[in-house]
Amino acid sequence: MQAKTENRNQFVDIMRGIAMLLVVLQHTMSGCTVGAENTFVFNIAWSLQMPLFILISGYVTKYSRPISNSKGLWKYVKRRTVAYMLPWAVWSFLVRGIIFEEDGFLNVKHLLWNMDSGYWFLATIWTISMIFGIASFIAERVSKENLLKKQTVLLGCYLVGMVLLVGIGAILGLSFFAIKLTLYYMPFYYAGFLYGQFDDRMKESEIGKKIIDSVVAICFVVWLFVILRFPLYEMSDGGFAIILRAATSLAGCIAVCGLCRGIFSSKIGGGYSCMGRRALVGSVSHALSASQLDQVGQSADSVQSGGAEPGSGQLCGYGSTYCDGNSDDEPKCRAELCINRKEKVSEFLLWAGKQSLEIYMMHGLLLNIFKSSVAIQFSSIEGYLLTAGNFALTVGLCAVVIRLLGQNAVLKKVLNIR
Template structure:
């Protein structure tokens, strides 16, 4: 069950930006020749899905703790309905039946080649399941000890990744988008971890300065790399994957940090402008 909290408009803004980046990336690859070699595509590709997954991890801060089996079952049911029903509808009904693409009606072929369809829904579902179970176990082990709870969460989250590697070795890393899921799991956890500490961190001037320095450093690193290398065209070797993920994470931190300051100032400006207009209108009514 979700906590009743005031909606974080900045999260909605960043989700919107991530969605627009996904649309832009697919539009470029579908409509522009050799778009993958352009600087714009390099920027888009380095941010689009990592940013979306990072935000998904961040919003776990607004969820209630999973303290018992009943809560875990509700969590699993809610996430399954939210992610897997749309995946099934778009894969089988829309792509398979309506569009007549036979590959989407072959369940075995589809499961073993998830990157051909709506893999991101399967990926976010798998990550959510692993995170949910890890959170439940961490609550049982850590109870009121925050440090112990965080260690248990990370430990069982990593255990889930190891389990996925094992399944991938048997079924193939393309099975149920395991390869992509493993790649994006660190982004989800990074978002979750920051969501747990950001309120305390930003409540002090020292914490704000640390965040600002981190954002500036990440932006410099991200910009330096993407100006010189194409992340999209990097090989799938272990070192290249780690480097690509690290640069994408730096880019996401930079974009979130820069947009947060920009949008916060804009929102305050709009509010002050609206307040001024309201005050003037009220004054005129009273004078009349």
């Protein structure tokens, strides 16, 4: 499948950004404090982060072209290998192994059988992509016209790929090349792909929208119910625990995607940004007319990031409206400032989503800088402050390093900085 780069779905990048920030948060909690693994916050982050990444990766296959011949399959394999395994090799051997002198990353055998000590996600997503790409190629060749037959063949080939992985794992061990993790996350990838096939059709009808809302609501309740009662991360790897984890994570991902879609639109910086008319009217103290809402939406880009709150006696950016807390234009100011805040949050998440690979590769190295020599309990004021501070510093440093490395063409190419 040859991916299209035009008309990029920005909501997908926002969800990637949320997932990536959850990864950093979880690693900050477990790396900088003790006792975080059995807390509610850790349960939230752990149940969503990687499952959400994999689910989104499956979803975006809807924007790919079918693989109709062997030449297209070769291009697909080459492109995905370069995109995933080249960064894995460079950051594992060159950066972590040679530059930072982490001996484990220079021991190939140790690394291949202990992928979870490094960048296992890249190996997992590469393996899943290879199996899915080959399955898609076979399905396309067997049946181009009959959609049901094509989907059946694709699913069958995908399951055969899982069986082959089990066979390899039985011989070499499930820890080899992160096979255990790959098998766990393969259903998430297929679930994302499946939803992507029917997403647009469901939204075209009122019944479809009601079904989506109902599913999101049920998934949210189920996810919240489970993570409040079960320490998912600390459960043993028995059959019940694996099924419970997977079902809970899938429900959580569906709930988060569905709820966030109501906050963030698929386009940033235009029209109503991340809020619809109904949500916008609900955010002000007085309902605005349709023409006023249009003016508010069109003027959102002109608001300065340091815009003042209504009542502070400063210009709010809505034309030359003066917000003093008593002005008749206060609803307009509130609406515009609300849009501006939403846009800033959206832009931050969008940045994290677009730079998710770079953040994933370097955040662990940066977190080591802030590790405390004293064990601090997470469930304490000191633990909360340490986690929040280290999280903010790590994300901030990632932004700085990404910006600096991006200024050099050689480093940008070698380290896969976008």
